[in-house]
Amino acid sequence: SADSSSEELRFGSTGDPDQHVAVLPGDFQPNASVFAHNLLPAPGGEELTRGFLQEVVDILLGYISKSSQRSSKVLDFHHPHQLKEGLECFSLDLPDQPETLEQILVDCRDTLKYGVRTGHPRFLNQLSSGLDVVGVAGEWLTSTANTNMFTYEVSPVFVLMEECLLKKMQSILGWSDDVGDGIFCPGGTISNLYSILVARYHFYPEVKTRGMGVLPQLALFTSEQSHYSVKKSAAVLGMGSENVFMVKCDESGKMIPAELESSIVTAKEKALVPFYVNATAGTTVYGAFDPLNAIADICQRYTLWMHVDVSVELFNFKYLFSRACSVTWNPHKMMGVPLQCSAILVKKRGLLQECNDFGAEYLFQTDKNYDVSYDTGDKSIQCGRHVDVFKLWLMWKAKGSEGFGSQVNKCLENAEYLYDQLLVVTGNLSFDHTPEHSNVCFWYIPPSLRGQPPGPDRDARLHQVAPRIKGRMMEKGSVMIGYQPLGDKVNFFRCVFSNPATQQEDIDFLLDEITRLGDI
Numbered sequence: 001s002a003d004s005s006s007e008e009l010r011f012g013s014t015g016d017p018d019q020h021v022a023v024l025p026g027d028f029q030p031n032a033s034v035f036a037h038n039l040l041p042a043p044g045g046e047e048l049t050r051g052f053l054q055e056v057v058d059i060l061l062g063y064i065s066k067s068s069q070r071s072s073k074v075l076d077f078h079h080p081h082q083l084k085e086g087l088e089c090f091s092l093d094l095p096d097q098p099e100t101l102e103q104i105l106v107d108c109r110d111t112l113k114y115g116v117r118t119g120h121p122r123f124l125n126q127l128s129s130g131l132d133v134v135g136v137a138g139e140w141l142t143s144t145a146n147t148n149m150f151t152y153e154v155s156p157v158f159v160l161m162e163e164c165l166l167k168k169m170q171s172i173l174g175w176s177d178d179v180g181d182g183i184f185c186p187g188g189t190i191s192n193l194y195s196i197l198v199a200r201y202h203f204y205p206e207v208k209t210r211g212m213g214v215l216p217q218l219a220l221f222t223s224e225q226s227h228y229s230v231k232k233s234a235a236v237l238g239m240g241s242e243n244v245f246m247v248k249c250d251e252s253g254k255m256i257p258a259e260l261e262s263s264i265v266t267a268k269e270k271a272l273v274p275f276y277v278n279a280t281a282g283t284t285v286y287g288a289f290d291p292l293n294a295i296a297d298i299c300q301r302y303t304l305w306m307h308v309d310v311s312v313e314l315f316n317f318k319y320l321f322s323r324a325c326s327v328t329w330n331p332h333k334m335m336g337v338p339l340q341c342s343a344i345l346v347k348k349r350g351l352l353q354e355c356n357d358f359g360a361e362y363l364f365q366t367d368k369n370y371d372v373s374y375d376t377g378d379k380s381i382q383c384g385r386h387v388d389v390f391k392l393w394l395m396w397k398a399k400g401s402e403g404f405g406s407q408v409n410k411c412l413e414n415a416e417y418l419y420d421q422l423l424v425v426t427g428n429l430s431f432d433h434t435p436e437h438s439n440v441c442f443w444y445i446p447p448s449l450r451g452q453p454p455g456p457d458r459d460a461r462l463h464q465v466a467p468r469i470k471g472r473m474m475e476k477g478s479v480m481i482g483y484q485p486l487g488d489k490v491n492f493f494r495c496v497f498s499n500p501a502t503q504q505e506d507i508d509f510l511l512d513e514i515t516r517l518g519d520i
């Protein structure tokens with residue numbers, strides 16, 4: 001229940017190493033007189049720093065190890081007001097006086113305790129999931145280095161790693177060596193925003209200095225099942241979300257090319273100027289792939305920028321994207337790289353730089369003692385930029401391209417297994433959706449609805465089933481899975497597989513749990 005403070009599920013019992021900051025070994029004896037100001041760079045603070053970080057490592061290790069145990073809860077759910085009121089030793093309030101390091105360690109432990117274990121095998125809520133140990137090491141090293149991606153001057157190694165990753169990614173896209181450019185940015189939404197920004201600049205470079213007032217009214221095209229970031233970006237970039245045409249999809253969630261073409265014609269009739277089409281590889285709900293070649297043909301015919309928003313990985317789809325002008329590649333989704341890590345890849349080299357550069361003289365001096373083409377930060381719409389590349393680079397080294405490929409294949413096998421199991425129990429758990437990638441969508445029909453004929457009455461009740469079951473799952477902490485309505489379909493479950501920890505037994509558990517909680 002929501003007020004339970006136990007971390008264990010009732011059916012499990014293991015030791016609970018991270019419940020308490022235990023007796024502290026070695027040189028670190030946190031007590032009422034040890035504070036952050038005693039740590040490095042304080043003189044003689046080395047031992048204390050080592051001891052403190054060792055304690056933090058122990059807390060993280062306890063968390064990582066528990067996250068992989070099925071007997072642990074996925075989450076220890078509390079309502080916002082409960083967390084705000086404070087629980088046991090955990091208070092969100094910020095003090096005027098420093099608290100002891102002992103309390104700081106308790107805060108670390110409790111922050112994890114009341115959070116959600118996205119690396120738990122039964123966390124199936126989002127594509128961004130999993131707990132990759134090498135990725136965690138990469139993130140920790142990154143924050144230890146605490147530097148900024150804007151210039152080679154302060155990030156020599158990371159800037160070259162970014163170049164190396166982008167080149168590798170471009171070769172997987174099937175772009176030739178002499179084209180291609182890109183940048184890492186904070187997520188798929190921002191990658192998509194970049195794609196619209198550079199497309200607009202490509203056709204109308206004057207927009208950079210003179211603004212939207214000198215441009216015709218532009219039209220953008222994306223499928224009705226694409227990610228909402230396309231509309232949001234159009235709004236942010238001053239083009240207006242109403243000028244984004246939501247192209248109809250077929251039953252499986254793919255954009256219909258003929259509908260795209262007729263939307264383009266309609267836009268022109270309304271005196272709008274079409275310039276940009278977003279295609280999706282792996283839609284948010286169904287995981288559907290838009291027909292990229294047919295869309296590329298239309299873009300070619302009407303001279304439109306073709307962007308592809310890829311939420312899936314690309315190792316199994318090499319060269320499918322060779323005709324795209326730009327691609328969003330989001331390693332913090334299927335590839336399981338710790339948040340955040342996303343890239344925008346642009347085929348036309350130099351465009352990102354031209355579109356975004358302002359040559360700030362305090363940062364991007366042209367008379368430095370090295371090749372300043374490696375000061376890549378002016379390609380970005382940011383100034384300071386977090387190092388998102390290292391953890392990806394490190395994971396790529398640790399797995400190889402093949403390792404990423406097989407990690408993804410395992411997720412696809414899980415999706416197939418769930419779908420097969422749904423067929424076995426069809427009638428109670430059903431949906432006419434064959435998964436194309438790692439998303440599986442289905443309804444659970446509880447016993448009380450099974451006799452009822454399909455229609456508005458049954459739909460109204462079915463609509464409440466998934467949220468009710470999900471709420472119970474969260475309060476119990478047993479498993480997490482998403483749901484939503486879509487078009488004329490009332491709320492259904494959407495299970496996404498990207499978590500490498502998930503096994504078939506977790507899928508069996510999920511189905512049993514839905515049945516258990518749905519029949520109450």
Ligand SMILES: *Cc1c(COP(=O)(O)O)cnc(C)c1O
Nearest residue numbers: 187188189190227282284309311
């Ligand atoms: C997740 C997703 C996005 C948004 O990415 P964020 O990193 O969450 O901003 C965009 N498009 C698709 C297809 C996605 O799956």
